[in-house]
Every structure is written in C-alpha cells, then in structure tokens.
Amino acid sequence: MPTGWQASLFDAAEAVGLRPLTAARRTVLDHGAWIELLPGWLTGADTLFERLAEQVPWQAERRHMYDREVDVPRLLCFYGEDDDLPDPLLDEARTALSDHYGAELGEPFRTVGLCYYRDGRDSVTWHGDRIGRGSTEDTMVAILSVGAARPLLLRPRDHHGRTIRHALGHGDLIVMGGSCQRTWEHAVPKTNRPVGPRISIQFRPRGVR
Template identity: 60%
Template structure:
C-alpha cells in the first residue's frame, strides 16, 4: 500500500494511478496515497500556530470527560489556514466528483498532542452518512499514527499507518458499515489530522 506520489503536478492535474484503493466489505473502501501533500512540514507548523484550537468536554455515561485531542472545524466558505489545504480540498473535489457527486465543503481539524490523545471507535454517521454512501478524506500531518478500521458486524480489522502528508479516503458505505479509531499509544509526537467532508456529513 505504500504509494509515494502527489496529486499536485506541474499541470495541477490528478494522476488517477496515484491512489491505491483497498476494497473492504459491504460496499466500503479505503483509498491511500503516501506523501501526498506537498510542503507537509510547513502546513503542520502553520496549523499548530494559526488554528484556533479548542478543548472540548463530552458526556460519557454519567459524567463529563475531556475529549482527548484539540479540535476545530472550518465550515463552508470559511478560509482555510494554509493555501496548501485549499488546493488539497479543490483537487480532492475534482478527483472524486464523478464518484461522490459533490465537492468537499468542510475541514475538521484534530490535534493529537502526544500518544495519550486519541479518538474512539465511531463512524461519521451524523447527517447523511447514516443513510447514504459518502466520503471522508483525511490528510495526516506530523508523527505517524495508526488508523484502525473494523466492520460493525464483526470480522477482520484493518490498520493503516498514517504518516506526514499521507492521504486516506474512506468511501462507499464505510461510515455506516465500518467503524474507525486512532487509539492511544505509549509514545508519539504531535500529529494533526484534517478531515475534508461533503455538506452535512459529520
């Protein structure tokens, strides 16, 4: 699955052979392109500095707990903090338009400060992802972390190492038939995740 490539060339066009697709089950799939985002180090530094990161708290069972990462979401038409992300979103929208049928519109950002920060098992099923096929495109920046995926009904799980500048796109039925997580690890450096989504997919 290690594909060293970029979608951004001298002609600013998408190389259709640059992304490797892994078919899952029940119509779900994952696309992967290694080292996809140009200037990933600069994008990382800019996001750490300029995103208005916020800490959130969430009710879990009978108590409020800290969300183990910092977050911020850029909504529709809100300028992104680095021009490389604007280009990435536009290129993804162009590349997947025939399959997705619409552009990517929002950019959710997560800041995993160290190995203690994580995201639990879930699918992006608030909004249309609960009933329709859709896509979530993740650009990973900084230290390597593992994206774990597992079928909701049980079965073999999948692990995808996400490194600096890597692209992972979850598509088809993935949000409603599979779950994904970024688990805690004993030791890790800072990592950022930018998740591009279509309208009304959370």
C-alpha cells in the first residue's frame, strides 16, 4: 500500500526491539482509572510501520451513524486470539505485555487490533472500549503507536475534568487500566495540519473490544 511515508533517520538507524516495560510511568486518574506511558518502547519503530503498512490486509469499513451509513475514517484489521499475527514483533510485544501486566490484569492479552490513520483526515471519535466485558469490568487496553505522532486525547466520561493530551507515535506505548474504558473516553481527532501516517496497535484481553 502506498503510504507517502518518510522514515526518520533516527528510527531507521535503530534495530527493531522492545525496551523493558519496567520504565513505564503510571498516572492515577479519577474514578479508579489509570494510564501508563512508555515513550519509545519499540526501537526501530519506522521499520515495523513499513512492514505493517505493506503486509496487513487493511479493510475500509462503513458503519451506521445518525440514520445513515458512513465511511469509517481509518483503515482497520483485527486479529483474534487464534489468528496468526502479521509480524513476529507483535507476538513478542503481546507476550511482553502479558508477562508484565498479567498478574495485575488477571489474564493475558489475547487479541490485536490495528488502525491505519493515513493522514489528518483520519480519526476516531470519543469512545471507550466497552463492547463486551469492558462495559462492566476493570480491564486493560495497551496501544503501541508506530509512524508519525498523533494526539491521543483522554477525558472523563462525565466531562467533569480536564482533557489529557499525549502525542503518540514512533514506538510509544500507552496502557489504559482500571476503570478507564468505563469511566473515561479517548479519541484521535482530525487535524488540518500536514501529518504523516500512523498505525495504532491495540492489545486487549479476551472479550474486550
């Protein structure tokens, strides 16, 4: 797939690999939610971006919204727990996340979802991963970002509190835990600024979407 992507010289010079998750830093939010951030968890992230952009069978989807069918403003691909992942690095990342967070989560990460934001017109609106168990139980969703940085916004679901903003790309990791999917929302907004493409890789436990 043509990407219009220009890799950074810094990322291209690094070998592809994962840094220790012990360096992640947790921020406690309201309502029993928390996030952990680890900038640059994946080294050589531009190499993985290029492999995924070319090898993943990206799908354009349409969804019903406001009594009409609209294009989903990003490309998607979902891998269930029994599916072969498109790159061995994703298997390695899922195993590392399960080893690090499994005791607290009470289970391993199982599924992998990918979103391809081709430019600033692609986005995802405010939402929580509340399909399935995420609507009633504390859980975790880990997101690894490769490609150009895009802002990920978080706000309380009741809108009583400040919006948190993190620019994620180039191998950055964010983990949303506790009640975050039920009591907070997150979004990647559209932008008119020229931005490069980004791929978001979401690791989730069984029964959470």
